[in-house]
Amino acid sequence: MPGRPPLRKAAAGAIIATLAVLVLAADQFTKHLALQNLPYEQPVPVLGDFLIFYLVRNPGAAFSLGEGVTWIFTIALAAVAVVIVWLAATRVKSRLWAVALGLLLGGVLGNLTDRLLREPGFAVGHVIDFINTPWMMPAIYNIADIFIVTMMIGVALLVLVGLHFDGSREVRQEAASTQDTAAPGDEEADAAASDPPKV
Structure with missing residues (x-):
């Protein structure tokens, strides 16, 4: 059964x-x-220790790294x-690449918007983080971070499976390599069959 035809560039762009x-x-x-609703830097349990809301303004990257060079993260995003x-x-x-890149782009734009438009100023704004799942990781993150991390994993998987x-x-080369390693006896039989009969 033939696969679906590739998307046109306009369709892929629209999905992304x-x-x-x-x-x-x-x-x-x-x-x-x-x-609007969360107290600053105070834990608000939602599902016990499974999900906690904890509002912070993050000038750095993950785990608050690079707090003094916010502009570098703005350029990277x-x-x-x-x-x-x-x-x-x-x-x-x-289609798979369009979905992965579209979701990744949305996450990147989410945090980039914070860097550009939030306090303390243009290109050095602090990212709003409020989701905490201590059972999984000590970091506090947001919706954009979720899509950035998961779609980076998705991109890695697409590369690993060889999807362009x-x-x-x-195309795997197993068939070609099998032909190249054919038994010598087979080559001799082919040569004998090709020789004209002797009289």
Whole structure:
């Protein structure tokens, strides 16, 4: 049964843009709710120790690393967003790649929006984090972080299975290698069959 044809560039771009906007909207909306309803730096148990809301403003990266160089994370997020947009416009025709890159782009734009628009200023804004799952990791994170981490794993899996941006897959060389290692007796039999009979 033949597979589905690859997407047109416009369709792939539409999938990426739609998913990115949805993730960006969800991220910013939940951050707005957190700012409006959660006390600052005070734990609010939701499901015991399984899920806790803990509102913080993070100037750094994961685990608050690099707090004094916020602008570097702004540049990094912007660079990732540009690369994804470029891939969407020029190379992506795979549905799986379009979904993964769209969700990843949404997460990147969510945190980039904080860096650009939130206090203390342009390009050095602090990211709003409020989700804490101490049973899984000590970090406090947000919706954008969830999509960034999971989609980076998704991208790694797509690379490992050999799925290209255009939807094609890497062809394994097992059959070719099997032919190259054919038994010498088979070659001799083929040669004998090709010789003319002696009279």
